[in-house]
Amino acid sequence: MSENCNQNCNTCSDECADRKEQADFSAKPHELSNIKKVIGIVSGKGGVGKSLVTSMMAVTMARRGYKAAILDADITGPSIPKAFGISQKPDASELGLFPAKSKTGIQLMSINLLLENETDPVIWRGPILSGVIKQFWSEVIWGDVDFMFIDMPPGTGDVPLTVFQSIKLDGVIIVASPQELVSMIVSKAVKMAKSMNIPILGLVENMSYFKCPDCGKEYKIFGESSIEKIAEQHQLKVLATLPIDPKIAVACDKGMIELYNGNWFDDAADILEGSGEKIADTKKLQNQKRRNDKMKIAVASEGKMVTEHFGHCEGFIIYEAENGQIAKSETIANPGHKPGFLPNFLNDRGVKVIISGGMGGGAIDIFNEKGIEVITGASGEAKTVVEQYLQGNLKSTGSVCHEHQHHDECGRH
Numbered sequence: 009m010s011e012n013c014n015q016n017c018n019t020c021s022d023e024c025a026d027r028k029e030q031a032d033f034s035a036k037p038h039e040l041s042n043i044k045k046v047i048g049i050v051s052g053k054g055g056v057g058k059s060l061v062t063s064m065m066a067v068t069m070a071r072r073g074y075k076a077a078i079l080d081a082d083i084t085g086p087s088i089p090k091a092f093g094i095s096q097k098p099d100a101s102e103l104g105l106f107p108a109k110s111k112t113g114i115q116l117m118s119i120n121l122l123l124e125n126e127t128d129p130v131i132w133r134g135p136i137l138s139g140v141i142k143q144f145w146s147e148v149i150w151g152d153v154d155f156m157f158i159d160m161p162p163g164t165g166d167v168p169l170t171v172f173q174s175i176k177l178d179g180v181i182i183v184a185s186p187q188e189l190v191s192m193i194v195s196k197a198v199k200m201a202k203s204m205n206i207p208i209l210g211l212v213e214n215m216s217y218f219k220c221p222d223c224g225k226e227y228k229i230f231g232e233s234s235i236e237k238i239a240e241q242h243q244l245k246v247l248a249t250l251p252i253d254p255k256i257a258v259a260c261d262k263g264m265i266e267l268y269n270g271n272w273f274d275d276a277a278d279i280l281e282g283s284g285e286k287i288a289d290t291k292k293l294q295n296q297k298r299r300n301d302k303m304k305i306a307v308a309s310e311g312k313m314v315t316e317h318f319g320h321c322e323g324f325i326i327y328e329a330e331n332g333q334i335a336k337s338e339t340i341a342n343p344g345h346k347p348g349f350l351p352n353f354l355n356d357r358g359v360k361v362i363i364s365g366g367m368g369g370g371a372i373d374i375f376n377e378k379g380i381e382v383i384t385g386a387s388g389e390a391k392t393v394v395e396q397y398l399q400g401n402l403k404s405t406g407s408v409c410h411e412h413q414h415h416d417e418c419g420r421h
């Protein structure tokens with residue numbers, strides 16, 4: 009037997025006497041699916057925020073203009089549809105099942121969308137669980153997907169192992185809370201991925217600290233973090249450390265994870281963009297082409313500056329751009345804020361991009377439905393911000409006004 013035997017001849021190149029030809033467990037995606045990169049989100053045990061990280065990764069990539077999808081392989085604890093507020097049953101044809109679509113166009117498939125009641129427990133044994141996951145991969149018509157995120161079954165047992173063997177993953181992200189980081193659990197997840205020769209993109213520490221909303225002091229509820237030590241031990245990158253934030257729990261419970269404002273996953277998204285260079289290049293070209301086309305960009309403004317509050321802005325400066333340059337502009341007064349009115353008002357004027365400091369979720373939904381690009385989190389002089397956009401240097405932070413005192417000012421219903 010080889011000195012480094014990992015009991016899996018499929019992933020080992022040593023020609024030892026005990027070598028066994030092993031069965032090929034790999035499953036093929038549906039012939040109508042074109043999935044470019046597949047990233048598994050794993051954790052050593054349940055309840056550490058794996059589904060949250062899966063959801064936020066998909067949201068981050070979708071905000072960057074990619075086609076994102078989520079395969080919920082956490083069959084016994086499926087929480088993805090709830091986080092996105094989706095409960096309608098997926099459509100089907102004789103060719104296969106179609107994934108559900110979130111408000112911002114993220115494709116999803118989860119066992120919860122297929123159960124009679126979403127509260128029904130799934131009490132199937134391992135081989136059936138693995139079979140369902142393979143079906144989600146092979147029998148769902150995903151179409152074109154730039155980045156698919158798989159919410160993996162928790163742990164390092166039989167079911168996650170089968171997923172590793174069946175679906176060709178381009179990388180995994182390991183999620184842990186500070187407690188798992190001090191135990192052996194994370195090391196087991198790292199070893200499992202390494203034994204399957206799957207690149208580990210890095211570690212995410214969830215529930216790392218709690219920031220007091222009154223004094224801003226950070227409290228390490230679960231003790232000092234050992235993420236840097238563990239990362240160094242396994243030569244991995246730390247992708248993000250997330251606080252305990254009651255707003256995260258509320259966003260998941262209310263099905264509004266797409267509206268959650270947080271940019272913790274930018275580093276991980278940058279890595280994915282790097283790992284998918286071809287996809288990123290194509291996307292950059294498409295975005296460049298779009299910016300060179302003739303288009304109207306509206307900025308919610310206060311005088312010459314971008315305003316924080318979309319709904320109650322003083323007016324909109326509408327820039328007409330061609331070949332990536334501003335050709336002309338006009339300022340129109342805010343006609344008055346009524347729920348759902350302003351997105352239609354701007355759409356009627358042919359606006360293709362709206363830039364604001366903050367905006368309510370309701371308004372963002374309507375803009376998305378109309379195919380109008382929404383950029384929030386912008387600040388400074390409106391003209392400069394539009395020039396940055398045309399050069400491809402303005403990114404949306406996804407900043408959404410939630411339950412704050414300016415409720416109506418941000419265009420929410």
Ligand SMILES: Nc1ncnc2c1ncn2[C@@H]1O[C@H](COP(=O)(O)OP(=O)(O)OP(=O)(O)O)[C@@H](O)[C@H]1O
Binds near residue numbers: 253261
């Ligand atoms: N940083 C956080 N702050 C506040 N709440 C959080 C945070 N991370 C996760 N939660 C909440 O904790 C619960 C568990 O999170 P999540 O479903 O993402 O974990 P999981 O690892 O996928 O669990 P399982 O494997 O059991 O499905 C959810 O209700 C989620 O809203």
